[in-house]
Amino acid sequence: MATVSPLWALVPGASDVPLAKVGGAPEPVGAVHWPACATCGEPMRFLFQLPHVPGRLDLSPSAAVYVFQCENPDTVCERWDAHAGANAVVAVEPGTASVEGARPTGVPYAEWSLGLAPAEEDTEALSVDVNEATDEQLAALDRALEEAPESKVGGVAGWVNGDATPECCGEPMRFLAQLAAMPFGLAFGDNGRGYLFRCRRGGCGTPFRFTWQGA
Known part of the structure; x- marks a missing residue:
């Protein structure tokens, strides 16, 4: 029997969550410092932002996070790596809104608003260790991946x-x-997915990290 857990699907084009968006320009709730790539030194491209939503997405004490990625190909800067410095999660506390720092010269991603809708997924199937899974568990994992939201808050x-x-x-x-990279056209390999994480300990200097995988 499936172990079903509630979560929130990120819905493209919905507008029920202010400040949740992909592409365009950051909408600051405080001082946003535009990051540069640690490898090449160039300003990164803005990907998306998510706000603190009580009961659904806990970012406290931050009011929002802003995710950026280097423009250079993965063969030059390891954009997928959570620790290489070719992507960045900028956490912003409430304050005077501003965006500071050099920005990239390229065209930004098309802007999409995001909403949150109740959803479910098979947590047990999605949590299986693929290196030790049986054929039955791998089949359940494939079904769970197909049925779960590709873009979401919470869950596995x-x-x-x-x-x-x-x-x-x-x-x-x-x-x-x-x-998910699509329908937004984000550069996560071949139609991949990006993943946002938070450190489990308080007081960490870099509490949020981002990584992605392509097909």
């Missing part, structure tokens, strides 16, 4: 190529949200 990460949960402060980080 729906990995494209196997569990790659980043670590911080000596332990695996807590999964917060994932965003």
Whole structure:
């Protein structure tokens, strides 16, 4: 019997969650410092932002997070790596709204609003270790991946190529949200997914991390 857990699907085009969006320009709730790639030094491209939503997405004490990625190909800068510095999660506390720092010269991604809708997924099937799973468990995993929302807040990460949960402060980080490349046209390999995580310990200097996997 499936172990069903509630979560929230991220719905493209919905507008019930202010400040939840993909593409365009960041909409700041405080001071946003535009990040540069740690490898090439160029300003990153803005991907998406998610706000703190009590009871659904806990980012406190931050009011919102802003996710960026380097423009250079993965062969130059490791954009998928949560620790390489070719992507960045900028956490912003409430304050005077501003965006500071050099910005990329390229065209931004098309802008989409995002909403949250109640959803469900088979948590047990999605949590299986593919290296030790039986054929039956792998089949259940495939079904669960097809049935779960591709873009969501909460639940279990729906990995494209196997569990790659980043670590911080000596332990695996807590999964917060994932965003599919399509329909937004985001550069996550071949129609991949991006994953947002948070450190489990308070006081971490870099509490949020981002990674992605392509097909």
